[in-house]
Amino acid sequence: MSNARNNLVRQLSHRSLFESALPVLSTLSTWNDGDILFFDATNKIINAITGDGCIANLVGVAQQSVKNGIVPSPYQGTAVDASVGFSDMEGPAYGDIFSMVLKSGDSFTPGIPVYATTDPQTVTVTNPGSGNNVGIFQGPAVTPSVTGTFGDVLIGARYNMTGIHF
Numbered sequence: 625m626s627n628a629r630n631n632l633v634r635q636l637s638h639r640s641l642f643e644s645a646l647p648v649l650s651t652l653s654t655w656n657d658g659d660i661l662f663f664d665a666t667n668k669i670i671n672a673i674t675g676d677g678c679i680a681n682l683v684g685v686a687q688q689s690v691k692n693g694i695v696p697s698p699y700q701g702t703a704v705d706a707s708v709g710f711s712d713m714e715g716p717a718y719g720d721i722f723s724m725v726l727k728s729g730d731s732f733t734p735g736i737p738v739y740a741t742t743d744p745q746t747v748t749v750t751n752p753g754s755g756n757n758v759g760i761f762q763g764p765a766v767t768p769s770v771t772g773t774f775g776d777v778l779i780g781a782r783y784n785m786t787g788i789h790f
Contacts, residue, residue, distance in 0.1 A: 628656035628689045631723040631745070633776050641683050641781055642715030645670060649693040659686045659744035660724075660758055661716040663783050670716060672744040676752040679740050682782040684716030718781040721762055726769040733765045738777055747777055756782065 641663075642648050648663070648670045655661060655672035662678035664671050670683055689696055695713060726732055727741055727748040737757035738747035747758060763775040 627745075629658045629745075631658040631685070632687075632717070632720060633723050634721040636721060636778070637719035638717055639684075639719040639781070640715040640717055641783055642670065644712050645690075645715040646712045648715075649690070651692045653693045654691050655686050655689065655744065657686055657689045658722070660684075660740065660779065661686050661744075673740050674744075675742045676740050676754050676756065679754065679756040679758060680782060682718075682756070682758055682780065684718035684781055685720075685722050685779050686716055687714045718779050721776050721778050722759075723774045724759075724777045724779075726766060726773045726775045728769055728771045728773075730769050731765075731767040732761045732763065732769060732775055733767075734761060734763065736761045747775075 648668065650667065650669045652667055653669050653671055659672040661670045661683050662673050663681040663683050665681060695711065725746040727746055730749045732749060736749055738749060738759055738761050739752055740758050741748050759777040759779040761775060762778050766773060766775055
């Protein structure tokens with residue numbers, strides 16, 4: 625699983641399909657800041673992607689971490705932490721450039737579409753067959769990527785739309 629990190633590099637047309645994430649949270653909602661998120665139409669919540677099957681409902685990148693529907697408290701294990709309930713928070717953002725982990729061994733060039741992997745902060749250039757990309761690579765050419773390489777990606781949204789939207 626990915627680590628929480630603020631990976632917003634540059635705001636271009638900062639948008640969100642869910643300006644408030646509160647209506648689409650549940651105890652099933654768990655992700656880290658910087659994860660690519662999708663709308664789970666079965667459970668009516670947003671959650672971290674787990675692979676290409678989620679990308680048809682891509683909604684953007686998480687702006688904060690959530691565990692079981694709640695923003696983790698800095699006071700873990702205390703009575704205060706246990707009493708925290710769902711609260712309003714910013715929904716996932718799209719239309720901006722985010723620093724994503726590049727899949728080891730892949731070669732990235734500016735303008736190439738990037739696709740989801742099973743890690744919600746890692747992107748690949750390998751089309752998994754659906755053709756549903758998560759964004760467009762914006763950084764300088766990387767040939768080939770080594771473990772731990774980061775690159776800038778313009779992330780879009782795809783929920784209930786034809787094609788990706790920035």
